[in-house]
Amino acid sequence: xxxxxxxxxxxxxxxxxxxxxxxxxxxxxxxxxxxxxxxxxxxxxxxxxxxxxxxxxxxxxxxxxxxxxxxxxxxxxxxxxxxxxxxxxxxxxxxxxxxxxxxxxxxxxxxxxxxxxxxxxxxxxxxxxxxxxxxxxxxxxxxxxxxxxxxxxxxxxxxxxxxxxxxxxxxxxxxxxxxxxxxxxxxxxxxxxxxxxxxxxxxxxxxxxxxxxxxxxxxxxxxxxxxxxxxxxxxxxxxxxxxxxxxxxxxxxxxxxxxxxxxxxxxxxxxxxxxxxxxxxxxxxxxxxxxxxxxxxxxxxxxxxxxxxxxxxxxxxxxxxxxxxxxxxxxxxxxxxxxxxxxxxxxxxxxxxxxxxxxxxxxxxxxxxxxxxxxxxxxxxxxxxxxxxxxxxxxxxxxxxxxxxxxxxxxxxxx
Amino acid sequence: xxxxxxxxxxxxxxxxxxxxxxxxxxxxxxxxxxxxxxxxxxxxxxxxxxxxxxxxxxxxxxxxxxxxxxxxxxxxxxxxxxxxxxxxxxxxxxxxxxxxxxxxxxxxxxxxxxxxxxxxxxxxxxxxxxxxxxxxxxxxxxxxxxxxxxxxxxxxxxxxxxxxxxxxxxxxxxxxxxxxxxxxxxxxxxxxxxxxxxxxxxxxxxxxxxxxxxxxxxxxxxxxxxxxxxxxxxxxxxxxxxxxxxxxxxxxxxxxxxxxxxxxxxxxxxxxxxxxxxxxxxxxxxxxxxxxxxxxxxxxxxxxxxxxxxxxxxxxxxxxxxxxxxxxxxxxxxxxxxxxxxxxxxxxxxxxxxxxxxxxxxxxxxxxxxxxxxxxxxxxxxxxxxxxxxxxxxxxxxxxxxxxxxxxxxxxxxx
Numbered sequence: 027x028x029x030x031x032x033x034x035x036x037x038x039x040x041x042x043x044x045x046x047x048x049x050x051x052x053x054x055x056x057x058x059x060x061x062x063x064x065x066x067x068x069x070x071x072x073x074x075x076x077x078x079x080x081x082x083x084x085x086x087x088x089x090x091x092x093x094x095x096x097x098x099x100x101x102x103x104x105x106x107x108x109x110x111x112x113x114x115x116x117x118x119x120x121x122x123x124x125x126x127x128x129x130x131x132x133x134x135x136x137x138x139x140x141x142x143x144x145x146x147x148x149x150x151x152x153x154x155x156x157x158x159x160x161x162x163x164x165x166x167x168x169x170x171x172x173x174x175x176x177x178x179x180x181x182x183x184x185x186x187x188x189x190x191x192x193x194x195x196x197x198x199x200x201x202x203x204x205x206x207x208x209x210x211x212x213x214x215x216x217x218x219x220x221x222x223x224x225x226x227x228x229x230x231x232x233x234x235x236x237x238x239x240x241x242x243x244x245x246x247x248x249x250x251x252x253x254x255x256x257x258x259x260x261x262x263x264x265x266x267x268x269x270x271x272x273x274x275x276x277x278x279x280x281x282x283x284x285x286x287x288x289x290x291x292x293x294x295x296x297x298x299x300x301x302x303x304x305x306x307x308x309x310x311x312x313x314x315x316x317x318x319x320x321x322x323x324x325x326x327x328x329x330x331x332x333x334x335x336x337x338x339x340x341x342x343x344x345x346x347x348x349x350x351x352x353x354x355x356x357x358x359x360x361x362x363x364x365x366x367x368x369x370x371x372x373x374x375x376x377x378x379x380x381x382x383x384x385x386x387x388x389x390x391x392x393x394x395x396x397x398x399x400x401x402x403x404x405x406x407x408x409x410x411x412x413x414x415x416x417x418x419x420x421x422x423x424x425x426x427x428x429x430x431x432x433x434x435x436x437x438x439x440x441x
Numbered sequence: 442x443x444x445x446x447x448x449x450x451x452x453x454x455x456x457x458x459x460x461x462x463x464x465x466x467x468x469x470x471x472x473x474x475x476x477x478x479x480x481x482x483x484x485x486x487x488x489x490x491x492x493x494x495x496x497x498x499x500x501x502x503x504x505x506x507x508x509x510x511x512x513x514x515x516x517x518x519x520x521x522x523x524x525x526x527x528x529x530x531x532x533x534x535x536x537x538x539x540x541x542x543x544x545x546x547x548x549x550x551x552x553x554x555x556x557x558x559x560x561x562x563x564x565x566x567x568x569x570x571x572x573x574x575x576x577x578x579x580x581x582x583x584x585x586x587x588x589x590x591x592x593x594x595x596x597x598x599x600x601x602x603x604x605x606x607x608x609x610x611x612x613x614x615x616x617x618x619x620x621x622x623x624x625x626x627x628x629x630x631x632x633x634x635x636x637x638x639x640x641x642x643x644x645x646x647x648x649x650x651x652x653x654x655x656x657x658x659x660x661x662x663x664x665x666x667x668x669x670x671x672x673x674x675x676x677x678x679x680x681x682x683x684x685x686x687x688x689x690x691x692x693x694x695x696x697x698x699x700x701x702x703x704x705x706x707x708x709x710x711x712x713x714x715x716x717x718x719x720x721x722x723x724x725x726x727x728x729x730x731x732x733x734x735x736x737x738x739x740x741x742x743x744x745x746x747x748x749x750x751x752x753x754x755x756x757x758x759x760x761x762x763x764x765x766x767x768x769x770x771x772x773x774x775x776x777x778x779x780x781x782x783x784x785x786x787x788x789x790x791x792x793x794x795x796x797x798x799x800x801x802x803x804x805x806x807x808x809x810x811x812x813x814x815x816x817x818x819x820x821x822x823x824x825x826x827x828x829x830x831x832x833x834x835x836x837x838x839x840x841x842x843x844x845x846x847x848x849x850x851x852x853x854x855x856x
Contacts, residue, residue, distance in 0.1 A: 042797055125818050131807055133817060140829050223829050239657050244830045265852040272854035380847050382457055392546055392850025402548060403540050414555050414638050414843035415659045416831040428829035432795050435807025437680040439687035
């Protein structure tokens with residue numbers, strides 16, 4: 027039996043027991059994991075070093091190596107995040123609906139775990155801890171399939187989790203790592219419908235597209251963010267500069283950073299040059315259409331593919347539009363349904379934009395950088411959903427649950 | 442451009458306008474559809490007759506022909522169902538969450554339409570009307586792909602809808618039928634991710650499995666019901682007989698009818714024979730394991746595949762189990778996560794069963810036949826979800842919606 031099949035089977039079996047674990051049992055296990063992470067810091071740093079050495083010798087970029095890095099501070103942050111998770115309300119068992127029928131039937135719709143969650147992700151070892159602890163809090167078993175570049179770190183983290191769970195009522199099979207990181211094990215997970223209830227990909231667009239295309243297991247699509255800011259005719263110039271600079275430069279490598287600025291042609295005439303100069307001063311590379319380049323000749327010419335590119339870097343594409351309609355049309359054509367903003371003092375235009383733009387989060391006069399489970403106050407985040415079914419936008423604990431109808435009778439039959 | 446691509450594109454375009462339609466505009470359109478159906482009864486019956494004639498000459502069974510039939514009574518029932526739908530609360534625009542941040546950001550999570558719904562279904566022309574009207578009520582565009590056996594009926598129904606919409610603010614492209622019913626058009630819909638937000642298959646297991654396996658568009662899986670009743674040691678014999686007979690014989694062709702009875706071996710000894718005899722008297726064909734056959738020799742021997750067969754007929758498989766554990770294990774192994782029941786006077790066993798059996802609806806002392814959107818009081822039903830994401834069990838109007846975060850700021854940036 028393959029590793030994936032064996033671990034899938036074990037996860038499904040254990041998932042039926044996790045359903046019955048109390049909030050206290052789950053929180054105790056989480057606290058033990060936090061303690062064990064703190065206790066085994068040296069071991070984790072040593073194992074992580076193997077991945078970093080290997081990565082460096084294989085020419086991985088500094089930014090990827092930084093994402094892979096585990097140090098004392100980051101391990102303490104993990105333990106801290108787990109203690110915040112412990113304080114969050116356990117969603118399992120919550121009654122979502124109560125229906126009393128005339129015939130005496132009582133129907134209660136309650137939150138239940140999904141069952142088994144499959145997580146396919148790249149590089150970041152913090153996803154290992156996030157996915158394991160959020161799954162545990164919601165009574166789910168989880169199967170982790172990280173990338174080969176972080177395999178030593180992931181193995182070490184999961185062994186730490188196992189040593190923590192050993193001291194608790196939660197079986198170790200609740201958290202399992204697929205150690206074979208060949209392409210075949212990912213493919214096996216895509217069609218493991220018998221044992222997996224959902225697959226969550228976390229990583230680049232290519233990974234996510236592959237999972238969506240090839241998986242028969244239901245997928246929670248996360249992440250890709252080709253986000254726009256539209257500066258309307260009446261937008262306040264000072265506010266627009268602050269928000270655009272924040273959206274593009276505060277942390278360009280994340281999915282809620284902006285990639286394209288759409289500027290109303292009248293605003294462009296009066297305030298465009300100053301904004302573009304400020305971006306340029308902040309080392310942002312600008313690709314613009316003809317009108318942008320006539321105002322700001324340092325902009326390079328934008329090609330068709332720029333409108334659909336998620337740069338994740340200090341690069342931005344800028345397009346002038348003749349009105350709100352054109353802006354909405356452009357965003358619905360090129361956007362990835364993540365986060366979109368309009369800057370305007372015209373309330374009617376703001377309302378039109380927010381209603382008609384198809385995205386998880388639609389902003390009026392604020393930076394798209396707020397699309398995040400913690401910023402939204404969810405206290406946890408397993409990813410940002412860019413699909414429309416089940417969960418949309420930042421996914422907190424409820425996204426890892428399903429529901430079930432409990433029906434209590436005393437002999438009712440259907441006439 | 443193919444029919445599917447052309448209609449998909451038109452549906453997506455119109456979906457952005459449907460978002461803005463008021464409840465009144467949508468309800469007016471629904472009333473016009475009801476009136477038009479009543480007005481064009483003769484035309485609908487004539488067109489339906491073509492499908493029936495063709496089906497009969499092609500040897501379709503009486504039960505399929507009955508499902509295909511449109512007569513005056515059934516058309517009036519459709520109009521009546523539409524008028525009930527008009528009275529239901531419009532879920533679009535409902536505020537699901539309100540978050541006020543310290544920095545002054547106001548975040549509101551509201552219900553929005555999914556966008557474009559693709560419906561792939563077999564035979565029943567009533568699905569054409571259900572899918573069209575429920576989609577309209579929730580501000581979604583819909584693309585209907587029925588089977589060739591009902592093509593005349595479906596074309597007639599959609600033309601009636603179009604003549605009704607002509608009199609309203611709702612564009613005709615809100616409801617479109619794929620007229621080419623070849624296998625290729627279904628396949629095209631499976632991967633029409635650019636224009637479809639969800640695919641809902643309605644029909645037999647084979648159709649549903651194909652859609653789940655081949656579709657890259659997110660699927661709402663509906664339907665297959667290999668439902669069980671477990672009779673526990675302490676179950677009341679009279680109540681058990683009533684519920685089992687109801688579950689099996691009241692309407693054997695539907696997904697919430699029972700297909701397997703699991704009987705505690707002690708109950709079997711005292712009350713099994715009488716129950717089995719009653720089933721036999723009601724013309725139910727019984728397949729049993731050895732213990733069942735030793736009590737009731739008229740039962741035929743059950744094969745392994747009987748435990749996973751959805752008979753949808755007056756046939757049942759019966760197995761004796763030694764305890765609750767074995768019953769739960771059997772159901773989680775062979776069930777389709779639809780509706781499962783325990784009959785018992787032992788509250789602890791009922792609770793164990795309802796917690797640990799993995800299904801959309803878990804019953805204590807009642808017939809599984811109640812799993813239905815109307816019985817649950819949802820007032821409408823687009824199908825019964827047997828998956829765990831997005832919607833589980835009977836799907837009413839909220840299952841045809843997504844959510845969106847509306848964020849109102851006055852210049853907030855992320856620090």
